[in-house]
Amino acid sequence: MWRMLRPEDRHDRCARDTLNALKETGMVRVERRLKSGHQLWVLTETGHKEAKGLLPRNVRISALCKQKYDTKGRPIPGQGYDEHAAAVTLTAAVLTGARFGTPLSWQTEIAHKLPYGYTQYADLTMRAPDAGVPVMLLEVDRVNEPVDDLTAKLRRYTDWFELLAPRADPAKERAARGAAVYDFRLWSRIYPATGHEGYVPVAFVFTGKTAAQRESRMQRLEQAARRYFAGESYPGRGTGITAVDYHQAVPVVVTELERITADQAGAAGEVWRRLGREEWQTLGEALDNADGDRLYLVQWRQAKRRQAGREAAQRQVCARCGAKFTDERWEYLLGRGRSWGDRTDELCGPCRDKHFARLEAERAAWRQAEEDAAREAAEAEERARKGRGLFRRRT
Template sequence: MPTDHTPDPAHEDRAARDCRPCDGVDQVPQAPSTGPSIAPSTATSPTRRISAGQPRTSRLRDAFDNPLRPAQVWKPTGVRRKEVLRALGIFQRATADQLWRMLRPADRHDRITRDTLNVLKESGLVRVETRLESGHQLWVLTEKGHKEAKLLLPKTVRLSALRKLEYDDEGRPVQADGYDEHAAAVTSTAAVLTGAGYGTPLSWQTEIAHKLPYGYTQYADLTMRAPDAGVPAMLLEVDRVNEPVDELVDKLRRYHEWFELLAPKADAAKAMAARGAAVHDFRLWSRIYPATGREGYVPVAFVFTGKTAAQRASRMRRLEQAARRYFAGEPCPGRGVGITAVDYHQAVPVVVTELERITADPAGAAGAVWRRLGRDEWQTLTQALDNPDGERLYQVQLREARRRQAEREAAEREAQRPVCTQCGTKFTDERWQETKRSSWPGAWDRLCGPCKRQAADRAEAERVVRRRAEEAERAAAEAPAVKPRSRFGIGRRR
């Protein structure tokens, strides 16, 4: 966010003695404005900030409103004027209090924001539309300011419609009435989130349309893009506890249906076969919103405000019970082998909070003021959007399940390993495979390798002995018979 250098009025007298004014900041002799204008990443604690219209409970020794000390006075800068014009161009209507919390949460109060609005009013860029019951003035852009804001806003940011000035029968301008409290809550929600470091005013857009095939268009109250805060995109619905819970469930159903729409020219067959994160490559939403960095579709946040805390709590419980099918996800494959992880890839992450809870927390929207439907604890927004029981847990449990399965298979295999019938030794893997390849199993297949070799050697030796004996017998049988002769060579007569 652009910054200008406005000193802390509580110490302006010291600063004036020690240093010269910063360049580009004009000085005028008027009532002092408030202190540091560089917006921090998180909102200042509500206990340290007060509205300019509220009485101070105590007076510090060198406070800015001490009339006994001279004070250096500063007027609104061009940077602040541009910030206000851009914010009103996005949100259409806002009070000085809302603009202060959104644009300059480090200021002690909204005095300098009101000064900036008055300067813009003198230039014909803004006007007061009405004064609310709370006493706050509601500011809008004039036609001239609307054109100026259009030049200041990027092309990608939607410019809100111009609030035209109405006149009575005598041609006098009339103040509008019936300011929508829902619109006020929407702007306040954006203000407290921006003040907590979730993007800048340029990170927001209002009433973004999500068209469905059957002719219905679901409008989001707010869309936020704050990648630096870990939330690349989020849709917000502000509820003042004045419509049926069934309507909130229908909104979630329509969002889920829109997230399921295929992108133009996407292959329907491949989309049906895709699993896990691959399904998003075929969806329309991935062409419009950035990747969430987590499983699931773009998260949806319900911000409740109004009525009593008990009524808001009851509303959140009823929404959680009725809309479970859209945010609960599906069990991952392998429930029977100890896998408890959840597949959120085709679910809508839904978080809920209360505007009153945010404003009461010292850390504002950056604190543990969010609850993910399906969980009991209150967490920060990034913690609520993370999925510790999702893909990461699934991969860990899958590796563990595969390890246990391998151990079971190894134990079963070991139990089936043959044992040598001669020496009682278990077969080696090589000997086991050797026996399995044998076409004609015999007695040797029940022997281990060494015993088989010994048996083979004995059998070979026995075969050699038998062969020699057989050869001797055959030789003796084949030898010719020799007749005995007498001493004088004449055969003996019988």
């Protein structure tokens, strides 16, 4: 509690003094002592009513944990809250202490109903837009859940993210590309835009057991759940494009409560790892898709320039004047295809025009020569005919 409400304090003295004062007024009581040695405090019925009146109406307060007594009237140590609930509370506390939202930025057990009858509940839902994380779902694991169960949670979250919004057109949703598809999905009507490609990010916070066991758990989850967070390759990998399309993927980050509390910067430090990456980063860096759309745009432009360079290098030169073909001439030949036996395909545009002009001049000269020869032959024939007529009259 003191990490959440007074993160600047180095110890919990102020929080303990406040709780003891509230205990004297009947607002809170000690539910039980945890294995860690910490006391678990809960609201009494009086405190529960008081909190309801103080909190905003849109903030959901947890159910009242009533005190139970044995047959002799002695209080029974509570069993309603356990180590998992304490770990969830501590997770919210350390993140709030790192300025990820405020104590009112958190909600627990938010339901995500699926059409096949299952409801996926998130341990925590964080909204911290001022810290660059508009929304994030958190799952806390004390290294006691099977990895298959953790993977199933990601599968169900993915199923929920893919649900159509009411009255959304399925045909338009199938035709949409990139972030445009979110407009047709139910989740975009409930959660704010994340600011990155992909669905709402999911964080797994591990705690308990040994560091080696926590590391093994993260690696096994990474292997088992790759289909849900890895994204897809953009087209053009053969042309040097290595960027990843994350628009239909769940950004998944992992951390450890022990790592957070040991880091001087707490949850604001480099204590987060994005599944699919090796390095530990800040939460903002981990959620950023440096190898996503931005990289694709850069690589696509580079690929276009390389293609243009290759085409320029392969571009034919004129067999007559030696000049390279212009873009217009080269694109015309590429689009039409080479003609078998057409020598003009070897000429640039100006030389081709000169070639056809010369051919036309030669044809015109040939036609003129034929006409002249025919006319001279006709004139000679006429003179010969007249000569023959004059000779006959003299005889």
